[in-house]
Amino acid sequence: MNSIIRSLSKLTLKEIPKTPSNFFFERCKHSKPQPEIVLSTVKGNTVRKPIPGYGISYRRIVHFPEKYTVKPLDVTNLAGRDPITGRVVCGGIGGGIKHKYHWLDWKRIGPEEGPPLEEKVIKIIKDGCRTALVALVASGSNVRYILATENMKPGDIIKTSRQIPRIPVRANEGDAYPLGALPIGTQIHCVEKYPGLGGFLVHAAGTYATILRRTPDNRIVIMTPSKKEFSLPETCMCTVGRIGNIEHSSTPIGSPQKLREMGYRPRSGLWQRKSGRHGRKLRRPPPVKKIESSKDESEIIQFSYDRPFVKTMRSQFHY
Numbered sequence: 001m002n003s004i005i006r007s008l009s010k011l012t013l014k015e016i017p018k019t020p021s022n023f024f025f026e027r028c029k030h031s032k033p034q035p036e037i038v039l040s041t042v043k044g045n046t047v048r049k050p051i052p053g054y055g056i057s058y059r060r061i062v063h064f065p066e067k068y069t070v071k072p073l074d075v076t077n078l079a080g081r082d083p084i085t086g087r088v089v090c091g092g093i094g095g096g097i098k099h100k101y102h103w104l105d106w107k108r109i110g111p112e113e114g115p116p117l118e119e120k121v122i123k124i125i126k127d128g129c130r131t132a133l134v135a136l137v138a139s140g141s142n143v144r145y146i147l148a149t150e151n152m153k154p155g156d157i158i159k160t161s162r163q164i165p166r167i168p169v170r171a172n173e174g175d176a177y178p179l180g181a182l183p184i185g186t187q188i189h190c191v192e193k194y195p196g197l198g199g200f201l202v203h204a205a206g207t208y209a210t211i212l213r214r215t216p217d218n219r220i221v222i223m224t225p226s227k228k229e230f231s232l233p234e235t236c237m238c239t240v241g242r243i244g245n246i247e248h249s250s251t252p253i254g255s256p257q258k259l260r261e262m263g264y265r266p267r268s269g270l271w272q273r274k275s276g277r278h279g280r281k282l283r284r285p286p287p288v289k290k291i292e293s294s295k296d297e298s299e300i301i302q303f304s305y306d307r308p309f310v311k312t313m314r315s316q317f318h319y
Contacts, residue, residue: 050082050089058082058089059263060129062101070136070143072100075129077263096263099128105144106190106198108176108237110160117160121174124148124244131205133244135174147190147203149173149241164234173241179211179220180234186211189243191222192236194293199239201230206246209238221288231290 052058061076061083076083080093102125110117119139127134135148137158151173152158158174161181168183182188187208190199202209207225214220219231253259256266271278 048082048085050085050087052089057093059093060101062103064103068103068105068144070103070145072102075099075101080265092265092267093263094265095260097128097261101129102127102134102145104134104146106200107196108146108160108190108199108239110162110176112162114163116163116175119158119160121152121154121156121158123154124152130203131245131248132203133205147199147239148244149189149239150244150246151241152244162235162237171240174239176237176239178235179222179232179238180214180218182211182238182240184211184213186240187242188222188238188240191232191238193232193291195233195235195237199237202243205243205248208242219290227285229285229288231288 058078063074080090119137122136124135133148160176164180169181189202191201193200209222209224212221218234221231223229
């Protein structure tokens with residue numbers, strides 16, 4: 001009995017330091033919260049184990065101010081380590097040139113009635129923290145950064161409106177409209193997942209999504225660059241056109257030193273794509289995913305069948 005008491009006394013949890021409030025991760029200031037902390041006991045001490053993923057890249061920390069600004073922001077390179085414990089989470093990240101971070105305004109807010117909001121493109125720059133080019137636009141005294149499109153150049157006038165007219169709008173490249181206001185087949189990017197959330201889908205250089213069809217329940221089906229289809233509300237905002245810097249994916253890196261400058265460490269060499277060791281899987285793309293608001297509570301259905309439900313293995317289906 002005494003041995004059990006002594007072993008339980010070693011499992012006392014110590015207070016874990018929290019992340020400083022002025023540290024935010026790469027995408028924007030209002031990013032997804034960190035996952036639950038996993039604790040493990042090693043020799044009587046509680047150790048925090050970071051979890052990769054969940055929108056956290058462990059590449060850099062951006063120091064965001066309280067108010068939006070177009071001034072380049074300072075960053076702290078993490079080199080694949082957890083900012084609290086210093087433990088290596090992602091072994092493929094390290095080194096690299098420290099770049100300033102340009103804070104993008106992901107929400108294209110315009111009037112619901114009347115003429116659209118017009119903004120002028122001031123300049124287009126390269127941001128080292130992302131693959132796409134960045135455009136500085138201004139309307140009156142408001143200045144902000146957005147993603148630059150394929151043919152965007154300084155001096156262009158872009159429009160933003162939240163109105164959904166009866167006849168589809170013939171929008172120009174760089175204009176922002178709801179999904180329901182654009183014709184079928186339009187190339188779009190920076191699509192909202194929920195109305196008012198801000199650009200959430202399709203951010204990489206040279207990518208675009210396509211509007212496929214409309215559904216009777218006032219929803220629009222789009223196809224992303226990964227060939228996945230999403231059913232979104234027609235009031236979700238999007239930007240017309242293809243993201244610029246198209247040659248990014250086809251530009252060779254050139255040398256291992258250039259890859260080190262980009263912030264990638266050498267790999268172990270265990271993964272051999274062309275040897276056939278790991279196989280090759282050809283599968284159909286998944287069906288259309290209908291995105292609903294997380295506030296809606298789904299109805300719970302209770303089955304009358306008392307036996308446990310057995311899920312059919314995917315390997316039994318041959319496409």
